[in-house]
Amino acid sequence: MHLNETPSAFYLRLRLEKARQLLRQTGMSVLEVSIACGFESASYFTRSYRARFARCPREERRSGVRHDPAEH
Secondary structure, X not given: OOOOOOHHHHHHHHHHHHHHXXXXXXXXXXXXXXXXXXXXXXXXXXXXXXXXXXXXHHXXXXXXXXXXXXXX
């Protein structure tokens, strides 16, 4: 946990880091990733992701990271 980080901010950061990993390493859809990381709303997930990483989840997916379609 970072200095001055609230428990809820810490938990959100962990969920977003996991989402980033899933977007980069799996063939899961953005919606599937958002649900897997505990977001009840895809729009809230996208807003939170953009605020944290300065790019939307779809841009992360298109960033050139390859995944094995058999993983999904």
